[in-house]
Amino acid sequence: MPHSLLRLLSPLWRLLALLGLLGLSTAALAVNQADLLPPEKAFAVSVERQPDHLLLQLKVADNYYVYRDRLSFSTEPAGLLGSPALPPGQTKQDAFFGQQVIYHGQQLIKLPLHPGAPASFKLNVKLQGCSTAGVCYPPYTHHLDINAYGSASNGSSSWLADATPGKPAGSGGNLAAKGWLATLGSFLLAGIGMAFTACMYPLLPIVSSLIAGEGQHITRQRGFWLSLTYVQGLALTYTVIGIIAGLTGSLLTVWLQQPAVILSASVLMVVFALSMFDLYTIQLPSALQSRLANASNRLSGGKLATVFAMGALSALIIGPCVAPPLALALGYIGSTGDAVLGGAALYAMALGLGLPLILIGTFGGHVLPRAGGWMKAVKSAFGVLMLALAIWMATPFLPAMLVLLLWAVLCVGCAVFLKAFETLPGNAHISHKLGKGLGLLLFLVGAAQLAGALAGETDPRYPLKWLAGNKAQASISQQPVFAPVSSTAELDSKLAEARASGKPLLLDFYADWCVSCKEMESETFPDAAVSPLMQRFVLLRADVTANLPQHQALLKRFGLFGPPGIILFDPAGQEKGRVIGFTPAAEFARQLQNMLQ
Template sequence: MRPMTARLNIHPAILLLAALLLATPALADSPELLRPEKAFQYVVTDTGTALEIDWAIEDGYYLYRKKLSFDSATPGIRLLPFELPEGLPHSDEFFGEQQVYRDRFYVTIPYETDGERPTTLELATRSQGCADRGICYPPQLWTTAVDLVSTAATKGKPSPFNSPFSSGSANSALGDFLPVDEAFVPHAIVIDGNTLEVSWEVAEGYYLYKDKLAADTRSDDVQLGRLELPSGKPKTDEFFGETEVYYDAVFARLPLARATPEPVTLTVDLGYQGCAEDGICYPPVSRSLTVSLPQATAVGALAAAGGKPMISEQARLADLIGNASLLAVIATFFGAGLLLAFTPCVLPMIPILSGIIAGDGDKVSPARGFSLAFSYVMGMALIYTGAGIVAASIGVQLQAVFNAPWVLTLFAALFVVLALGMFGVYNLQVPSSIQTVATDISSRQRSGTLVGAFVMGALSSLIVTACVAPPLVASLTVIGQAGDVWRGGSALFALSLGMGTPLLVVGASAGTLLPKAGPWMNAVKEAFGFMMLGLAIWMLSRILPDGVTLALWGILAVMTGVWLGGLTSLGQGASAKHKLAKGGGLVALVYGAALLLGALSGGHDPLRPLANLGMQGNGAAHEASGLEFQRVKTVADLERALRTAAQSGQPAMLDFYADWCVSCIEMERYTFTDPAVQAALANSLLLQADVTANDADDQALLQRFGVFGPPTIIFFGRDGGQRRGYEVVGYMKAQDFASHVRQATSAAAITAHSETGK
């Protein structure tokens, strides 16, 4: 068995060697793969008794924990035993179950000297890492010259850094407390032309507040990105409550956006605030540090990204919910609801409410109409808010639940029942049992009772869920991820009230505009009956084929034309209103016939029902075509597509779509057909995930990005990484979307250029 055992033991090594040999051409040819010394960077600082090593690993790369080791190449200096920090679990095809490091980690290595202390230490570092795309680097051996501090400088110092502020004279000025510049010492180190490492050394017995650390500059040629801070230690503070703080030292990466590639001197203003454990807190402090930046590796990032991290609308609103005052949250989301009230997702509620008020007959007054509208809006708002809280808390996609085919069919049937009640069909001789049930439904939910209005408002919340907008996503994010039901629910309720406010105006005005009694009242009810039938068709359009929906609209238009008198002869001396009604009826009949003809010819657009007929000639007329997407069903499908795009240096766009999503249809018809949008996406890989079925694969793909529902569009850079902050939620006009795409793809190109140039 020994020969077989030996053969099994060297098998992974052979595989790894083969993979490295095969990867060598790829390393040479691929302009996007970083060199190992750029992918895995570190800074070494001597504290006098130990080496502090700060590692910074680029996104998409990782180091093996077991392959990391250090040694002293300087005689007279011996590294003492130390522990590497825990890594992340990783299943590797070459080494099996491993721990790896990503992003940032720190290593502290104590050492001792024999004899006279040298001024420098040659530190030998052995490591091995890989890229996520499947290419692994050979083992690396790097030697770093570390300047050692003198023992006099480190004697009695209060922090793990080489601090020049350690004399006892300074302590006497504040009694037992250090001056602020001795308690907290800032540093700035240049990593490369586009990155700084900012750090603070914190004296023993002192701490810095995480949320008080900031960086700024007055330079016109360089702008600062977001300060990338590690997690702090939780602390209950008597001044700031629950917060995070840093002890001993904190290291942060600061990305830079450069306007020009030339070397430049930069002054960075660092703001911070901290306290002593014994109770004294210092006022906020600002200190300026000057660094010399070398040649920039990412030229033009300032113009494309503005030097500021991109933040999506829904992320900005979610941050507002979590951090702003509750009054500001309510006011903001109420205003957002007012804007959403005039979208196709909310407008259909107007005929429903009008039908309820019309059902009150001659009892309608402005006060009565407002009361019915208020009851309707409260029913919609309470159910919408409650359903949103429950769905976000348990991780259910609210859209998919309320837009299931059986739910849509049930409520479409309800609107048909209500329409028949408006037409007075229940006066016909139908079986008594059916007549009783129908009359009961009609009287309870169509008539102008406050309870009936509340019930119909609750049912109408189904209509609002047809669309996802940034305010809705922000509210659900705060509830589902932060667990703050109170603030998230308050925002959701304010959003609902904003959407319902125009309905209150409709209710109050209906009492003045609607006739009080007589034949006109019957005509008004019948008109609202046709509106109810239109709502039923609109709801079914989310699940029916376009041709069938177009035919239903055609049938409704023909019926409306007949009702208006389009086929009725006008007698001598017909009044103007009868002539006007007949004219409208003829128009409705012609339009209905066009819709039916368009449905039979394969048309789908109610605004251009005969477009297909124009294309059957010599092909001169062409219907505006949309984008051609590559469909992805699973997370694995998406990852394969992104790898392919990354290998060819192509950015990508992922569109979450569903047949029952109203805004998705709007994007397909009005945004994706725009030439400017198509030109902006000409060089991008277009991916689309159809989540209509809402099955396990769909839910996994949605959860992969924390998406609450369609339409949501996500962008990816040329490296396959997600362009966070550029997500689009809800409908966006073509001009705005084209501009957004250019910004997202331009930022992706800059990122790729920056990585290549390192």
């Protein structure tokens, strides 16, 4: 392959091109109500009584979260509890409600008992949470019957206790109940997916060095065994972690969610990234390297023992990077309490993570070009993406202005190194021209991030939103006007009036604590394509902020767990469609247009 073509097809351009998309966001779509879990499953609790305290376990389903500040505890009779010891949780920066602390996965909460607490009493656990799909649940209360010792039974739960529950989401099912094959296959696929992220970048030079160290006469069989041994070291390390997770339940997951751990992981990722720019070299001390080399020479397996050890150490290298998905995996494993299943699942995930390494180790020495200048470009690209990953990991715990500034520095720095501001000779190669073009694009993205930071924006996806200030003011007049409805009787009356007038009707479920409701109000309803269509409907709004009994009855009538939810009725008063969760303007306009045809 010609050297010029290698430079043109170098992964540098393809990988750095991804950075140009960092300022873009993918549109969220409405969700299916049947895919939402009922609140008692989405935010499950169990409690165990100890001599002087209650140990409560909050189990938040995948793709759901609970607000820490809306979690409260009471007893019947009253006054039996001391101050609860709440975990720190994860910080969530919300555009409408500011900084919030939320809980994912499993959390352990210690509730001190006052001396003289009776042998039996009732514990009320009040909480509120949301689905990441954009649906927020009204406040919900678990009523737990506490006995003298042992686990408490769940007496009842208030909210829509007799409502018809929706079908559980697939994520809420017990994967292990579907069989070991399904469980291990799912974790294997998850590992393969993680292999195509920046988490694998630090491992590629290590595997390359293993193959290169064997010289030019290495066979594919030898390359396969070396890379397989390396991946076994990686996989068995995670197997141990999976066994620990199965034995300790949620404790390890809670530890991985601590801000100090995630921020430390981000700093470590920056350290690794800077080493990719050859600012320094990360390696074992020379004395230790010599000992490992001498030991490996005395082993009958040649380099296999050392390669296995390198694989085990590599699990520590990529550990911070894979912490977010690993935390989800450990949360599930911890919920099963099965150490054998936990070890096998993490082993399968690590095998998936290492599968590309085995392919590179087996075939890379024969199909990849030999070492040259292109490797330095690839290392630099890996370093850039690792810096981007570090910013992404740390974003929930950093001030919004600092996040935008970090993205600006990264993009502008890439533009400088791509020689965006240097004059190219007339006979410059096409790869140089493409590099300069990409550099100029990244400079514009970085400049937009910097402008957004200075203008006080908080979302790096929309750094120039402040430019639409005048347009936003003008759009206030386009905000639809809803008539309030607070009971099923009022709704029936409004439906009768709409039938008499021959107009379709739109019923919007709203609450002040619903983030997606605010997003619909600010982004979807005022849109030029949506507002004229909404004016052709009779517009009703059921504000369920207070979650009164009549509000619960309205939600129950339509089988809703919480807002946002929009019910569409035809001129005959028959329900013809519904929109659950935040919906972008284009999709919402399409659904309204279908109703009006």
